[in-house]
Amino acid sequence: MKAAIHGVGTSDFAKQPQLSAGDLVATAVREALADAGVGSVEAAYVGTCFGEPGIAPRTLHRLGIVEIPIVTVENACASGTTAFHLACGAVASGQYERVLALGVETMTSHFSGAIVPELTDAEGASGMALPSLYAMSASRYLANGWVTLEQMAQVSVKNHAHALGNPRAQYGGALSVDEVLSSRPIADPLTLLQCCPITDGAAAVVVGRPRGGAREVPVRSCQLSSGALWDYRTDHAWGYELIGSVAARAYEAAGIGPADIDVFEVHDAFTIGEIVTTEALGLAEEGGGGELVQSGRTAIGGEQPVNPSGGLLSRGHPLGATGTAQVAEVVWQLRGEADERQVAGARVGVVETMGGGASGVDGNAAVVAVLGG
Amino acid sequence: MKAAIHGVGTSDFAKQPQLSAGDLVATAVREALADAGVGSVEAAYVGTCFGEPGIAPRTLHRLGIVEIPIVTVENACASGTTAFHLACGAVASGQYERVLALGVETMTSHFSGAIVPELTDAEGASGMALPSLYAMSASRYLANGWVTLEQMAQVSVKNHAHALGNPRAQYGGALSVDEVLSSRPIADPLTLLQCCPITDGAAAVVVGRPRGGAREVPVRSCQLSSGALWDYRTDHAWGYELIGSVAARAYEAAGIGPADIDVFEVHDAFTIGEIVTTEALGLAEEGGGGELVQSGRTAIGGEQPVNPSGGLLSRGHPLGATGTAQVAEVVWQLRGEADERQVAGARVGVVETMGGGASGVDGNAAVVAVLGG
Numbered sequence: 210m211k212a213a214i215h216g217v218g219t220s221d222f223a224k225q226p227q228l229s230a231g232d233l234v235a236t237a238v239r240e241a242l243a244d245a246g247v248g249s250v251e252a253a254y255v256g257t258c259f260g261e262p263g264i265a266p267r268t269l270h271r272l273g274i275v276e277i278p279i280v281t282v283e284n285a286c287a288s289g290t291t292a293f294h295l296a297c298g299a300v301a302s303g304q305y306e307r308v309l310a311l312g313v314e315t316m317t318s319h320f321s322g323a324i325v326p327e328l329t330d331a332e333g334a335s336g337m338a339l340p341s342l343y344a345m346s347a348s349r350y351l352a353n354g355w356v357t358l359e360q361m362a363q364v365s366v367k368n369h370a371h372a373l374g375n376p377r378a379q380y381g382g383a384l385s386v387d388e389v390l391s392s393r394p395i396a397d398p399l400t401l402l403q404c405c406p407i408t409d410g411a412a413a414v415v416v417g418r419p420r421g422g423a424r425e426v427p428v429r430s431c432q433l434s435s436g437a438l439w440d441y442r443t444d445h446a447w448g449y450e451l452i453g454s455v456a457a458r459a460y461e462a463a464g465i466g467p468a469d470i471d472v473f474e475v476h477d478a479f480t481i482g483e484i485v486t487t488e489a490l491g492l493a494e495e496g497g498g499g500e501l502v503q504s505g506r507t508a509i510g511g512e513q514p515v516n517p518s519g520g521l522l523s524r525g526h527p528l529g530a531t532g533t534a535q536v537a538e539v540v541w542q543l544r545g546e547a548d549e550r551q552v553a554g555a556r557v558g559v560v561e562t563m564g565g566g567a568s569g570v571d572g573n574a575a576v577v578a579v580l581g582g
Numbered sequence: 583m584k585a586a587i588h589g590v591g592t593s594d595f596a597k598q599p600q601l602s603a604g605d606l607v608a609t610a611v612r613e614a615l616a617d618a619g620v621g622s623v624e625a626a627y628v629g630t631c632f633g634e635p636g637i638a639p640r641t642l643h644r645l646g647i648v649e650i651p652i653v654t655v656e657n658a659c660a661s662g663t664t665a666f667h668l669a670c671g672a673v674a675s676g677q678y679e680r681v682l683a684l685g686v687e688t689m690t691s692h693f694s695g696a697i698v699p700e701l702t703d704a705e706g707a708s709g710m711a712l713p714s715l716y717a718m719s720a721s722r723y724l725a726n727g728w729v730t731l732e733q734m735a736q737v738s739v740k741n742h743a744h745a746l747g748n749p750r751a752q753y754g755g756a757l758s759v760d761e762v763l764s765s766r767p768i769a770d771p772l773t774l775l776q777c778c779p780i781t782d783g784a785a786a787v788v789v790g791r792p793r794g795g796a797r798e799v800p801v802r803s804c805q806l807s808s809g810a811l812w813d814y815r816t817d818h819a820w821g822y823e824l825i826g827s828v829a830a831r832a833y834e835a836a837g838i839g840p841a842d843i844d845v846f847e848v849h850d851a852f853t854i855g856e857i858v859t860t861e862a863l864g865l866a867e868e869g870g871g872g873e874l875v876q877s878g879r880t881a882i883g884g885e886q887p888v889n890p891s892g893g894l895l896s897r898g899h900p901l902g903a904t905g906t907a908q909v910a911e912v913v914w915q916l917r918g919e920a921d922e923r924q925v926a927g928a929r930v931g932v933v934e935t936m937g938g939g940a941s942g943v944d945g946n947a948a949v950v951a952v953l954g955g
Contacts, residue, residue: 258635263658263938266808266945276827279808279947280664281656285636291653295668302675435639435652454649565636572639574652 212300213419214426214580215307216245217537219412221377222525226317226409230260233411233530234268234313241309241413250415251305252278254295256288256312257529259319268313285564286478287433288312289412289532290576294433296416297578301428307417312534314527316407340404342566343479344396346446351398353496356484358398360499362389364480365402365522367508372519374509374550379408379525403480408525412534426540429557430462431578436565438572445495448482448563448573452489456561456577460491463579467491470513470579471555472542474535476563477520486561487515490577509550517542517550528564532576535560543581557582585673586792587799587953588680589618590910592785595752595898599690599782603633606784606903607641607686614682614786623788624678625651627668629661629685630902632692641686658937659851660806661685662785662905663949667806669789670951674801680790685907687900689780713777715939716852717769719819724771726869729857731771733872735762737853738775738895740881745892747882747923752781752898776853781898785907799913802930803835804951809938811945818868821855821936821946825862828948829934833864836952840864843886843952844928845915847908849936850893859934860888863950882923890915890923901937905949908933916954930955 218240220233242248253274255265265281284291289312296310350356366389372381384402392401419427436451443450460466467490475490477483484498492513493501501507507515518524518538521531539558541547558580565573591613593606615621626647628638638654657664662685669683723729739762745754757775765774792800809824816823833839840863848863850856857871865886866874874880880888891897891911894904912931914920931953938946 262631262656263945265656266938266947270808270811270945273811275810275945276807278667278806279657279945280668280806283635283638283654283656284652294651295653298677299671299675302672302677304671304675433651433653434649435643437648438643438646565639572636572643572648572652574639 211419212297212416212428214414214428214536214540215247215417216241216415217413217540218244219377219534219537220410222379222408222410222527224317224407224409228409230264230313230315231268231271233409234311235272237411237413238272238309238311241415245415247307247415250274250277250307250309252299253309253311254292255279255281256292256532257281257314258283258285258288260313260529284574286476286528287532287562287564287574287576288529290560290562290578291433293414293533293536293578294431294576297428297431300416300418307415310414310416310533311411312530312532313411314529315409316527317409320407339478340396340399342447343481344399346485347398347481349446350481355496356499358390359386360503361403361480361484362386363502364477364483365389367502368477368516368520368522371509371517371550372523374548375519375524378519378523379406380523381519399479405478405521405526408527410525410527410530410534412530412537414533414536424544426543426581429579429582430459431576432459432462433576434574436573446485449485449489449495451573451575452486452561452563455575456490459577459579465557465579470557470559472517472539472552472558473513473515474518474538475515475561477516477522478526483515483520490559490561509552514552517547517552532562535562536578539580584792585670585789585801587787587801587909587913588620588790589614589788590786590913591617592750592907592910593783594750595781595783595900597690597780597782601782603637603686603688604641604644606782607684608645610784610786611645611682611684614788618788620680620788623647623650623680623682625672626682626684627665628652628654629665629905630654630687631656631658631661633686633902657947659849659901660905660935660937660947660949661902663933663935663951664806666787666906666909666951667804667949670801670804673789673791680788683787683789683906684784685903685905686784687902688782689900690782693780712851713769713772715820716854717772719858720771720854722819723854728869729872731763732759733876734776734853734857735759736875737850737856738762740875741850741889741893741896744882744890744923745896747921748892748897751892751896752779753896754892772852778851778894778899781900783898783900783903783907785903785910787906787909797917799916799954802952802955803832804949805832805835806947806949809946819858822858822862822868824946824948825859825934825936829863829950832950832952838930838952843930843932845890845912845925845931846886846888847891847911848888848934850889850895851899856888856893863932863934882925887925890920890925905935908935909951912953
């Protein structure tokens with residue numbers, strides 16, 4: 210794929226209802242354009258889940274980004290990486306020389322009232338919100354003997370520790386396994402500190418044709434797919450097969466395997482999510498993700514760090530902005546600009562996001578991108 | 583551009599709250615796939631304004647359209663044509679052989695309660711909803727002596743008469759100019775019958791590489807652009823410059839001029855909208871759109887019919903579905919399949935949609951596509 214990342218930028222990730230979507234976008238986009246050393250783009254793809262109609266032109270026009278194709282895209286939690294996928298495809302296929310992929314979400318203002326499921330939302334109406342879906346995966350893993358409660362908690366301990374080195378993260382902290390397990394129950398066996406927080410934020414990526422600059426990061430592949438219909442008889446946890454198949458295609462397109470990857474930013478909306486995802490990405494056998502995190506191999510200082518930014522659990526999860534923030538983190542890592550959380554010698558990085566529901570009528574989607582090298 | 587339309591399909595356009603978005607999508611997509619003679623697509627772009635997050639996989643998965651990239655896109659009233667623009671670009675640039683562009687909106691259920699503007703929506707909070715914006719254009723045209731009340735009403739008379747030949751239209755009717763002008767005032771000088779209705783509907787287009795089939799319609803160009811910042815000192819009506827510039831690029835890319843076009847589907851959300859748009863598209867000089875419609879030239883039987891489907895005013899305006907429905911109508915016209923509303927000998931058709939707000943901080947977007955020939 211002949212596309213490269215020329216620049217990245219993000220807002221802080223926090224509960225910051227005093228800032229509008231436009232404020233968050235302005236911070237992220239200005240930083241990304243300055244980082245790329247450019248003043249304009251030819252098109253913009255803007256990922257958001259709950260942004261009101263018109264959010265993309267409304268936020269970009271005040272920055273003088275006008276008179277170009279501007280498209281808002283939604284793909285649940287993968288909205289940001291879907292925008293990045295479209296941006297990479299448009300550049301790699303020759304439609305544009307330089308475009309913007311942006312993600313933004315103002316979660317605190319959107320969810321300030323009571324959350325009432327839509328009548329047409331079978332999952333919401335039956336209580337099968339996302340914590341419940343992930344809790345079922347966790348219960349299955351526990352029942353299989355594939356993970357322990359302590360191993361799940363270790364994901365949260367690791368990612369909160371990583372976030373201590375990330376000044377833009379929402380909740381860094383030096384937690385113990387006991388503190389994680391004794392936090393408030395949300396959806397058994399998941400406790401509060403095993404669930405991503407509500408976050409406001411924006412993140413931007415300038416994607417363009419390779420120019421050969423020293424700080425430029427090649428996009429080696431970026432695959433997107435919607436999932437299959439959910440088959441409740443499957444032996445696999447939710448998302449395992451989809452992430453595995455998308456990753457296999459992304460690795461093949463990039464000409465790499467899991468052992469070649471130095472750093473990962475993955476979708477740890479819940480602790481069990483990171484465990485299943487690291488397995489699907491080939492870092493461990495199925496059922497081996499718990500031991501993997503316990504081994505320290507996926508912590509900064511280990512051989513293949515996962516979520517050095519703090520991940521969704523600790524950097525925060527402003528839905529539409531998460532994917533482009535993951536891309537920004539990997540770019541900083543591959544350039545050696547990640548300061549206290551730097552993964553030494555990182556040359557190849559992977560971004561993975563999964564969004565959506567799980568039932569037979571709803572659907573999920575995943576994006577896997579291979580960057581650098 | 584090396585893309586062609588292989589098939590189209592739509593639901594009925596009506597107030598039909600008993601049907602879900604999934605029901606409407608199923609009707610439109612099944613018809614489009616059957617029309618194309620295919621069973622699958624490689625990617626799907628789904629335009630909607632108010633569809634809830636996840637609407638695209640949720641509605642497509644139940645049709646067995648799974649394990650492909652599915653992207654929801656929003657671009658105000660141009661959401662459907664934005665999906666079509668992405669679909670054409672993806673095929674023409676070689677990313678896919680065959681994809682789906684879909685639009686869907688369930689307006690009656692979304693707007694069943696009181697409509698309260700978002701606090702961040704400066705236009706809504708100040709009463710500058712879209713009827714008001716169009717009413718200001720109408721007032722300016724009246725003040726300039728560029729249009730008469732009767733000429734504006736004639737747009738509604740024409741499009742309601744056209745819709746009598748369209749069994750899927752919401753409100754066909756044999757209206758008089760007096761009936762239009764004496765209907766309830768909405769935003770002076772616009773009356774009820776000069777405003778598009780609330781509509782539920784879906785429309786789908788299968789876009790693929792040219793196969794040379796007899797019923798295939800070439801996409802000669804499809805341009806999308808966001809507007810400039812609104813300059814209140816301009817002498818032009820809202821949208822005139824944006825539509826004109828996008829049309830100029832679309833015509834140039836297709837190698838045609840306005841005189842070469844046999845049939846138009848344009849964004850007549852309000853009567854004055856069609857008048858300004860026909861001028862911007864080059865069918866008349868600026869200020870000559872009123873005389874144009876009065877002359878009968880844009881009625882079926884005239885030299886360059888505009889909105890033979892009935893347009894947004896009469897077919898209805900389910901926001902995200904409008905653009906793909908416009909494409910479907912032009913395809914039927916170019917194939918000679920438009921029955922009672924057939925434009926004789928139509929070989930080249932144009933679709934135009936404009937969406938979004940008008941103020942300095944909001945933004946509008948327009949799509950112009952040239953089909954056939």
